[in-house]
Amino acid sequence: MKILVIGAGNMGLTYAEGMSKSKLLKKRNIMVLDTSEEKLEELHENPQFDAFDDLKKCAPEADIIFIAVKPYHAESVFLKLNPLVKPGQIVISIMAGVTMETIKNLTGLTKIVRAMPNLPAQIGKGLTSFVASKDVTRIELLTIESLLDTTGKSVLVSDENFIDASTGISGSGPAYVFYFMQSMMEAALKMGFTPKVSKVLVAQTFTGAIELFNQNELSPNSWMDKVASKGGTTRAALDSMENNNVGELIKEAAFAAFERAVELGKEKVHV
Numbered sequence: 001m002k003i004l005v006i007g008a009g010n011m012g013l014t015y016a017e018g019m020s021k022s023k024l025l026k027k028r029n030i031m032v033l034d035t036s037e038e039k040l041e042e043l044h045e046n047p048q049f050d051a052f053d054d055l056k057k058c059a060p061e062a063d064i065i066f067i068a069v070k071p072y073h074a075e076s077v078f079l080k081l082n083p084l085v086k087p088g089q090i091v092i093s094i095m096a097g098v099t100m101e102t103i104k105n106l107t108g109l110t111k112i113v114r115a116m117p118n119l120p121a122q123i124g125k126g127l128t129s130f131v132a133s134k135d136v137t138r139i140e141l142l143t144i145e146s147l148l149d150t151t152g153k154s155v156l157v158s159d160e161n162f163i164d165a166s167t168g169i170s171g172s173g174p175a176y177v178f179y180f181m182q183s184m185m186e187a188a189l190k191m192g193f194t195p196k197v198s199k200v201l202v203a204q205t206f207t208g209a210i211e212l213f214n215q216n217e218l219s220p221n222s223w224m225d226k227v228a229s230k231g232g233t234t235r236a237a238l239d240s241m242e243n244n245n246v247g248e249l250i251k252e253a254a255f256a257a258f259e260r261a262v263e264l265g266k267e268k269v270h271v
């Protein structure tokens with residue numbers, strides 16, 4: 001099996017590196033294509049991959065074409081791929097919003113997987129939701145799941161709408177966590193801690209809370225109750241958040257990302 005990754009940015013390279021460790025692949029069966037001179041220079045020095053700047057030289061060879069360019073480059077890539085592909089090739093797209101229908105119409109391929117990963121994939125702690133067109137067989141789906149799992153966990157969803165929805169939760173979600181961290185670090189600095197100590201206070205608090213949360217089935221609300229003493233400091237903070245509607249604003253933000261993913265799917269992408 002040969003895989004072509006188009007777009008060697010944050011996510012494309014992460015997946016290329018993850019998949020190259022898969023037992024399903026023989027050595028050097030990952031081809032990577034990018035348009036940036038700088039990226040190509042780095043890729044040529046990487047012994048794990050074969051690097052390309054021309055689709056004609058690699059697209060016909062691939063069993064799986066993994067597309068990781070920005071959504072506004074999607075159409076240009078699809079139109080260049082169209083005359084080069086052959087039936088039976090599988091496209092996996094991780095581009096936010098770009099629909100399976102667009103991919104099918106513009107590439108002419110019918111075995112399509114739309115996936116939504118997130119940035120912690122870079123350290124093997126990612127979450128990828130994915131959905132497949134009906135032409136993808138059960139065995140192919142198992143192969144794809146195993147490839148996606150090289151960067152963390154995956155969740156197969158029943159409907160494409162859940163890919164846009166999961167973009168609002170897990171795809172964009174790491175940025176919401178960083179937003180919260182940033183605010184807590186700014187508060188720590190304002191209280192007089194050094195940047196170094198502020199970082200440790202915040203990072204270890206997040207790590208500890210997540211590890212506790214993952215230990216059992218308790219809800220976040222139940223964990224909040226364990227931290228908050230009646231009339232104490234945590235209650236003061238949680239009341240302040242409630243009074244300022246922080247919870248509702250976070251939900252609104254997640255829906256803004258979901259809606260933006262749907263919108264991206266309707267926008268005409270640039271050629």
Ligand SMILES: NC(=O)C1=CN([C@@H]2O[C@H](COP(=O)(O)OP(=O)(O)OC[C@H]3O[C@@H](n4cnc5c(N)ncnc54)[C@H](OP(=O)(O)O)[C@@H]3O)[C@@H](O)[C@H]2O)C=CC1
Pocket residue numbers: 006007008009010011012033034035036039068069070071073076077094095096116117118119171172
């Ligand atoms: N970053 C994230 O957390 C997540 C991103 N995604 C999705 O992943 C996709 C990639 O995002 P990300 O990795 O952050 O983006 P990057 O900009 O880091 O990577 C995209 C790469 O593709 C290159 N490129 C542009 N046009 C072409 C082309 N025609 N052929 C080949 N390569 C091309 C870019 O080169 P150049 O820089 O020169 O333009 C760049 O190296 C996006 O569609 C995004 O929606 C999904 C989930 C999470």
Ligand SMILES: O=C(O)[C@@H]1CCC=N1
Pocket residue numbers: 096167171172
């Ligand atoms: O911001 C974006 O559009 C991409 C998709 C999810 C995370 N990053």
